[in-house]
Amino acid sequence: MSTTTKEELRHRADALLAAHPPHSTTPQEFLAARFDAGLAWVHYPAGLGGLGLPRAWQTDVDAWLEAAGAAPYQRRRNPIGLGMAAPTILRFGTPDQQRRFLRPLWLGEEIWCQLFSEPGAGSDLAAVATRAVRDGDTWRVTGQKVWTSNAQHAQFAILLARTDPDAPKHQGLTYFVCDMRAPGVDVRPLRQLTGEAEFNEVFLDDVPVPDGYRLGAVGEGWRVAMATLNNERVSIGGDPLPRGGGMIGVVVGEWRARPELRTAELHDRLMQSWVAAEAHRLTGLRLRQQLASGQPGPEGATMKLGFARLTQALSGLEIELLGSDGLRYDDWSPQRPEVVDFNGRGPGYRYLRAKGNSIEGGTSEILRTVIAERVLGLPAEPRTDKNTPWKDVPR
Amino acid sequence: MTDLLYNDTEIALRDSVRAMLDKRLTAADIMALYDAPYPRPAQLWAALSDELGVSALLVPESAGGHGTRAREAAVVLEELGRRVAPVPFLTSAVVATRCLTAVGDMAWLPRLAGGEATAALCVPLVAYASTWNATVRPERAGLVGEVRGVADAATGVLIVPVRTDDAVHLHAVDPGADGVSVTPVLSLDMSRPLADVAFDGVQSRPIRSGVEAQRAVDDALTAGAALLASEQLGLAEWCLDTTVKHLRDRYQFGRPLGSFQALKHRLADLLVDITASRAVARYAADCLATNSDDTAVAASLAQAYCATVAVRAAEECIQLLGGIGMTWEHPAHLYLKRAKADQLAFGTPALHRTRLAELVDVPAAC
Numbered sequence: 189m190s191t192t193t194k195e196e197l198r199h200r201a202d203a204l205l206a207a208h209p210p211h212s213t214t215p216q217e218f219l220a221a222r223f224d225a226g227l228a229w230v231h232y233p234a235g236l237g238g239l240g241l242p243r244a245w246q247t248d249v250d251a252w253l254e255a256a257g258a259a260p261y262q263r264r265r266n267p268i269g270l271g272m273a274a275p276t277i278l279r280f281g282t283p284d285q286q287r288r289f290l291r292p293l294w295l296g297e298e299i300w301c302q303l304f305s306e307p308g309a310g311s312d313l314a315a316v317a318t319r320a321v322r323d324g325d326t327w328r329v330t331g332q333k334v335w336t337s338n339a340q341h342a343q344f345a346i347l348l349a350r351t352d353p354d355a356p357k358h359q360g361l362t363y364f365v366c367d368m369r370a371p372g373v374d375v376r377p378l379r380q381l382t383g384e385a386e387f388n389e390v391f392l393d394d395v396p397v398p399d400g401y402r403l404g405a406v407g408e409g410w411r412v413a414m415a416t417l418n419n420e421r422v423s424i425g426g427d428p429l430p431r432g433g434g435m436i437g438v439v440v441g442e443w444r445a446r447p448e449l450r451t452a453e454l455h456d457r458l459m460q461s462w463v464a465a466e467a468h469r470l471t472g473l474r475l476r477q478q479l480a481s482g483q484p485g486p487e488g489a490t491m492k493l494g495f496a497r498l499t500q501a502l503s504g505l506e507i508e509l510l511g512s513d514g515l516r517y518d519d520w521s522p523q524r525p526e527v528v529d530f531n532g533r534g535p536g537y538r539y540l541r542a543k544g545n546s547i548e549g550g551t552s553e554i555l556r557t558v559i560a561e562r563v564l565g566l567p568a569e570p571r572t573d574k575n576t577p578w579k580d581v582p583r
Numbered sequence: 584m585t586d587l588l589y590n591d592t593e594i595a596l597r598d599s600v601r602a603m604l605d606k607r608l609t610a611a612d613i614m615a616l617y618d619a620p621y622p623r624p625a626q627l628w629a630a631l632s633d634e635l636g637v638s639a640l641l642v643p644e645s646a647g648g649h650g651t652r653a654r655e656a657a658v659v660l661e662e663l664g665r666r667v668a669p670v671p672f673l674t675s676a677v678v679a680t681r682c683l684t685a686v687g688d689m690a691w692l693p694r695l696a697g698g699e700a701t702a703a704l705c706v707p708l709v710a711y712a713s714t715w716n717a718t719v720r721p722e723r724a725g726l727v728g729e730v731r732g733v734a735d736a737a738t739g740v741l742i743v744p745v746r747t748d749d750a751v752h753l754h755a756v757d758p759g760a761d762g763v764s765v766t767p768v769l770s771l772d773m774s775r776p777l778a779d780v781a782f783d784g785v786q787s788r789p790i791r792s793g794v795e796a797q798r799a800v801d802d803a804l805t806a807g808a809a810l811l812a813s814e815q816l817g818l819a820e821w822c823l824d825t826t827v828k829h830l831r832d833r834y835q836f837g838r839p840l841g842s843f844q845a846l847k848h849r850l851a852d853l854l855v856d857i858t859a860s861r862a863v864a865r866y867a868a869d870c871l872a873t874n875s876d877d878t879a880v881a882a883s884l885a886q887a888y889c890a891t892v893a894v895r896a897a898e899e900c901i902q903l904l905g906g907i908g909m910t911w912e913h914p915a916h917l918y919l920k921r922a923k924a925d926q927l928a929f930g931t932p933a934l935h936r937t938r939l940a941e942l943v944d945v946p947a948a949c
Contacts, residue, residue, distance in 0.1 A: 443946075451948050452948050455945070459936040462939065463936060467862065467888045483588065566847050567839045567842040568842060
């Protein structure tokens with residue numbers, strides 16, 4: 189445990205600002221200096237952008253730097269890198285890997301994507317069939333990955349691949365970092381029901397991955413991947429919204445602006461959604477208070493289920509509310525959006541995109557099973573695949 | 584800053600109330616109230632008041648109480664809801680106490696604080712803030728009128744809203760006074776029994792009149808709606824815990840019932856809603872405790888959300904317990920009856936959604 193006080197942290201931030209005044213430093217230079225001063229993510233170790241301090245203190249650092257004119261850090265620029273790759277590298281990476289990957293990741297110079305899901309391995313992620321075969325100090329990787337956001341921009345990917353088909357499914361996996369510019373990597377846009385292509389399919393054909401890019405031991409990939417996915421569920425909780433923010437704000441705004449659309453039945457349904465949205469918002473607020481005070485609760489697991497239910501009900505209601513106007517769509521062209529905003533664009537887009545909220549990052553069905561087993565302590569369903577060699581599991 | 588967690592004082596109070604209820608209340612005690620409702624045993628309420636001081640939680644310090652400790656009162660209600668405890672905490676120590684506090688009464692509050700007396704606001708249990716009606720009128724011979732469906736009215740002083748042509752007045756009436764008849768009603772929920780109260784020329788004097796009296800009743804009913812959410816939370820939690828335990832223990836088809844996905848998923852959904860109920864109920868309690876400008880919204884949100892979740896939890900409990908849930912012997916029915924009655928108490932969810940729409944400017948259809 190570090191003995192640094194908040195006052196000393198403040199001095200450190202002041203020293204950074206004095207040496208690199210935000211108004212006369214380029215944003216990228218400032219970020220680099222900030223990383224080197226340990227003020228990027230203070231809960232990371234010294235030398236890796238942090239100071240080994242409580243995570244909650246980062247909020248203070250961000251506020252001090254922004255108050256002095258520094259541009260707010262753009263978390264959305266590298267969401268997979270920050271939310272999933274970095275904590276995994278910190279926990280399972282070698283010192284060399286940590287030094288190599290974390291700084292450019294945080295600076296946004298190297299964007300990351302995630303090569304986990306496959307056409308045959310979605311909810312059943314441990315069924316991953318992409319093969320990695322050892323060839324001296326290099327692994328040769330062949331297979332197909334899907335639902336990969338940012339693959340078209342990414343320098344690196346976190347990759348889950350099968351290294352031992354004779355072992356039971358959870359035991360034959362290994363976790364790698366994959367260079368997305370390596371020969372044999374083919375990224376193709378995956379068009380979805382909204383018309384746009386937010387995600388990609390990634391085809392891997394004999395792609396070389398150095399053994400030095402392996403995270404964790406051979407055969408330990410499942411354990412490493414679970415740590416990554418726990419980070420995903422925490423990061424999907426999202427930022428705090430004010431009352432009436434988010435999708436409920438969009439729909440209530442339309443309701444207020446267009447009195448001619450109002451009926452008694454729609455009014456009660458809208459208020460049911462308002463109540464659900466406010467209950468969800470307060471649940472998120474309570475979750476943050478619990479995390480800040482170190483008292484864990486089931487909120488983290490339940491938030492995502494509640495969110496999907498809410499956005500789907502609201503976006504469906506919105507189309508009915510708008511009547512004929514709700515049947516007009518803004519753009520079916522296969523766009524490649526840089527930033528995904530569930531509340532952006534038109535009502536048709538919101539309705540269609542919300543369908544993904546109960547699928548991406550763990551389907552609502554899988555989350556219910558996780559909650560039932562891990563929070564409520566209900567027994568697992570009998571399984572036939574757990575102890576069978578992967579190559580013998582029916583598929 | 585709103586605090587939605589539980590502090591150490593609140594956790595200690597919870598433990599004390601829970602321990603006392605474990606020691607002094609059985610489900611059989613509550614079931615007995617359905618067969619022989621009166622006279623109601625008063626020992627449990629006396630112990631909660633004397634030993635734990637719960638009756639004084641919302642009484643101002645100037646009247647011998649602990650001040651407005653709404654967050655602690657909410658924690659007490661969670662525990663009372665967990666046991667569907669047949670005590671007049673919500674009706675007397677919350678609603679009537681808030682009403683008397685709002686009008687600055689010094690005659691009854693010290694006695695309520697000490698638990699020597701209880702009080703009931705003489706409005707229907709289903710009445711809610713800003714739309715309740717005073718149905719009792721002053722005639723030459725005294726108060727005349729009837730109020731149907733008043734909760735916990737059979738003992739204790741009645742705080743009666745009285746209407747004249749131009750104002751509302753609050754009178755305190757002894758239920759034993761000449762001309763008062765309190766007729767117990769066989770209630771859906773006998774753990775919080777209703778009574779019809781009739782006044783036929785009852786002598787009394789107002790303790791407050793006019794806008795202050797009106798506001799005091801509104802404040803009391805808002806507090807009732809806000810804190811009832813904590814009772815509903817505790818009740819829902821008991822239903823979930825009981826159902827989980829049953830599904831873990833009971834085997835059919837050679838497997839624990841809880842290993843079937845169809846049942847697991849129902850309980851996971853219920854946990855999602857109960858988890859949100861906790862945030863909503865804590866928010867309502869915190870608003871009341873801090874006298875927040877948002878209290879009216881928080882109270883209506885609390886009833887619009889938590890009432891429905893409690894009913895669903897009780898209904899899921901009955902269904903997933905199977906035949907056992909339909910028996911008199913298993914206590915699940917006590918929770919269903921309380922949950923359903925609570926859903927109407929202080930205004931139904933639909934009424935509170937209508938109220939919320941006004942408060943947060945989501946205008947109704949013309």
